Amino acid sequence: MSTVHGHCDARFDKLFDAFSQAITDGEELGASIAIDIDGESVVDIWGGHADAARTRPWTEDTIVNVWSSTKTVTALAGLMLIDRGLIQPDTLVASVWPEFGANGKANIAFRHFLSHSSGVSGWDQPVAIEDVYDWEKSTTALAAQAPWWEPGTASGYHALTHGHLIGEVVRRVTGRTLKEFVAEEIAEPLGADFRIGASPDDSARIAEVIPAENPMEGVPPIDQWTEQMMKTFTGPAPDPTVANTAAWRAADIGAANGHTNARALARILSAISLGGSVDGVRLLRQETVEKIFDVQCEGPDLVLAMHPIRWGLGFGLPQLESIPYIPDEKICFWGGWGGSWETMNPDRRMTTAYVMNKMGPGVEGSERTARYTTLIYDAVS
8 A cells, every 4th residue: 555645647657656666665764745837736745754663654744854955945045135136146245244254255256155156165173063053153153264265266065054154144134044034035925834943843743864874875985085075074074863953953054954845845946937936926036037047157066076066046057967867958956965856947837846854875866866856857858
């Protein structure tokens, strides 16, 4: 008997079957997939279990920490500032956050945050995860340190700093924290079940994050890491189980501690695929959506093991060499550690989202990510 629930348009039967099989085989523990086309929910499926002991089913309202899929909503918040004329891509960050101009960072523009090319991909050590939870301490440290490479010359994935950098700009120009801005300007108007962090009231419906047996599989041996990769991934060192703690859930980490499900991500991000508005709620103008697809930086990413990445304004753009399952179309995307994934395709007016609690190995997608995404695009091509 299938443990998958929800609805699935017949075009995506192979996706449903693959998802169901992955849960049956134990490759998935619990997960959800959603697809929106032209404003209509054509796939909204979920199944499996929310905990390693398999005592709690993954239900319609289960949410999970989605790691770097959080960045898709944080980037959207940054684009909304641009759309409202509060800042522009080429605005120097120091003009709104004066302290940030210290130590060789005076010429870093807002677009460098959105394209992971600012040179501030992590914190100078010593730094602990508790420092990341402390907004004032962590942003003050980022403002004081020097960039780790010449800004704008290359990308280096802002694994944990992305949300603090964009979030401090949000705070400086709106007077609200990133967590507040996302709640009040994105999630609440759209009725989307998304939040940065999570409240204690959510705890009963949060799925337990289960680390992969080898969460850094596919990453080169440590003696082959770039200096920027070493600094980023050891300051602080990643520990997947931290996502199951109250301290992590209480923090404002716009790079990594969003809690949500696939349905909510697809609804929020469909604003990009649908020209800026969802059910009459306008987040962006069409001209701002188009800015996403202007290539900001392209080439080997200094943090992501030198894999070629093409960055638009806030999102990844197709790069068949490193992410072959994303078609070479007008698509923007990103995902999270362990495999969660989102794609936005304006030409097809299609948005897809996948989240799970059992992490796959590696830091850029997973075998499941590739399988599901391939089946989705096979179905619509």
